[in-house]
Amino acid sequence: MTDTGGQRRNATLADIAAELDLHPSTVSRALDPAKAAMVKAPTRRRIVETADRLGYRPNLAAKGLKEGRTATIAVIAADLGNPWVTPIIHGLTSRMTSSGSVPVIAETGDDSSTLAALLDHMVARRVDAIVVLAARRADREIIEATSRLVPTVVAARPLEDIGVPVVRERSRLGGRLLAEHFAELGHRRVAQLRGPEEVLNFPNRAEGFSARASEMGLEEATPRLVAARPTIDEGSRLMDELLDRGPLPTAVFAHNDLLAVGAVAALRRRAQSVPDDVSVAGYNDMPLTEHLDPALTTVRFPGWQVGHEAATVALSLAAGEPRFGDVALDPEFVPRRSTAPPRE
Amino acid sequence: MTDTGGQRRNATLADIAAELDLHPSTVSRALDPAKAAMVKAPTRRRIVETADRLGYRPNLAAKGLKEGRTATIAVIAADLGNPWVTPIIHGLTSRMTSSGSVPVIAETGDDSSTLAALLDHMVARRVDAIVVLAARRADREIIEATSRLVPTVVAARPLEDIGVPVVRERSRLGGRLLAEHFAELGHRRVAQLRGPEEVLNFPNRAEGFSARASEMGLEEATPRLVAARPTIDEGSRLMDELLDRGPLPTAVFAHNDLLAVGAVAALRRRAQSVPDDVSVAGYNDMPLTEHLDPALTTVRFPGWQVGHEAATVALSLAAGEPRFGDVALDPEFVPRRSTAPPRE
């Protein structure tokens, strides 16, 4: 029940100036590394010393108001509970802090009106740039409108025909890699557990997979299974549906690792073995997939790099540099133990 | 290579006022829900309408400077790549956004000087409060000093004898639960893979475990194995050391799930089966542990609740309410398949 301590009013430049009978602007100069040379060494020393003594901390809000920039970049994710985003955010923060900016992270819960509210808020904060990791198809217009006020980049989840820079993976390529893998293992009858169509990565993965599958003579199981959200529970639900509607394919491509984990769990509950009865592949190679039971065959989503590139683009836009083209990074096939030749 | 669009100067209250031949303060009132009633309805309507037309967005930096608050709360984590933090941050953001504040998330890389720099930065930003999730023993003083400038709460990783509110789990209880579990399974010879002593959760877990173990007549293996960081790699390294120094205990308590995952991997590489040859328990019940191979026996760290409580405390401190006592939440034992009776 103790109190948190004395009065909290912070010292200002004016306080230091008054103490030393100087002008605030002199103090400002002395404390700005770039301009410290303009101040005579002894005065500067006195200034630094009293600044220390008074516990002076610059007020970045005031500085930002004056300079029109905030050294802040907004990062808007769909769901921080999805381990997939961690490497992306990691890549973002690593690039940003190395340039003195700080990320402000927020979460939409994959809801478009929440996204709209957050964009509005970030504009009001006058962040230097916004990185949207939570884009859904329906969000194109609101994001474009925002980009007219604050430099904006769309990353990780791409959007088509949008007037802002996009940093993405080549999702179609990832889908193709898995179709090839299934074909090479000898599978003939395959299925997809689709992520939400609103998130373009998923239809793109589906498209690449289907195209390559048909090139290689694979047959796709009929029921079109689309998850409402890319979660473990939805993976189980879709797999249950696939099992109920039979005939069961011998290999299943789940559009992300969480869906795959749910699918494996559902198969286990029905006493189906993975990969002996059914092969299951995921997508993303999120942290820990390698230690799952069974270790998941997947496609590595280049999350850290996507984050890093997105930050680079955002920072250059914030600095007023002209926009350059989109960035597309290659995913990489990662074979592990959840896929095997079909049992015959 | 297209440009990102026209000029980006945002409309201000003064712009709207000029357009309508009114005074900025009138416009300010009309646009503030709490004061809108002070403005005659027709004028207010005209104001709202031109605000819309000009695409007016309030400038929160200016508002913050004037009001002395920023509607921002800093959250400082050690390592965003550790899945353990995700639920904590989730709990934090969920509580904060429901109160109109926005979290600013940063990461120390578990380095004390980075923490010091970040605290300094957050003070400079005049965030309304700071939540430190990255506290190490050595950071006590710097955190206390910070708390004299900005309301600060320490969460998830506690600190002892510190003059700021702490939100934590009961780590000793968690350790006791696992010692009991091992004893009940019939183990006699057990070991710990310790997390860094600088992070108090770990010595606390160790203490609870050792105390209860000796009460129940368990013998602890001798080499004292301490990880430099609580990661998978370090878990493997410690387990290798334990294997090399033999005799092998029949049950191992790794101080977090990542260490446990690394330990299991090391055992596998030496052709030891988990749990048949050695039982392994982790701690935290981070996302996905239930789907690991084998599903990990662990203790659930109440991450979401810790985050939620920490945010509650931070917000009340920011609102100037007096500090109340610390919060301690109970962890919960979660038996799964990585522990079993010793083979005899």
Add this chain to the structure above:
DNA sequence: CTGTTAGCGCTTTCAC
């Protein structure tokens, strides 16, 4: 080298 002046965009007395 240092002081003066002005203003970033907003809110808040205090007048009228």
Add this chain to the structure above:
DNA sequence: GTGAAAGCGCTAACAG
């Protein structure tokens, strides 16, 4: 009901 004036803390001309 609305206007006028002042100031949050800082920096950027412009003087001297």
